[in-house]
Amino acid sequence: MPTPPSPTDAPHWAALLRGWRDHPGPLHTRLHTHLQHAIERGELTPGQRLPAERALATLLGVSRATAVTALDDLTASGHLTRHVGRGTHVAP
Structure with a gap:
């Protein structure tokens, strides 16, 4: 199984998030949905x-x-967990 990219791997995140603005609605909603x-x-x-x-x-x-x-x-929808000092992670 490949190692997941680090949170500082900008090229990976740029590729993963490509197209997130292409839908209608407020920016935070578009990002959430993507x-x-x-x-x-x-x-x-x-x-x-x-x-x-x-x-x-x-x-x-x-x-x-x-x-x-x-x-x-x-986080509220259960997709992420967030802890001060430890960061934001995809929920189990």
Whole structure:
């Protein structure tokens, strides 16, 4: 089984998130939906760490608030777990 990419592997994350803006709606909803589908398709695996909020926002060219809202929504729906000091991970 291949090792999942690190949260700092910008080329991987750029490829994974390609096209996330191509749908209607608020940016945080588009990002939420794109990440949710990546989890459901197995492109993001249980326990895999996501980039930090600021790094994700920078990579996508959005505000940190947009990234935080999308990650908070995914946490509330059970797709992610978030812990201060340990990061954001795909839920088991």
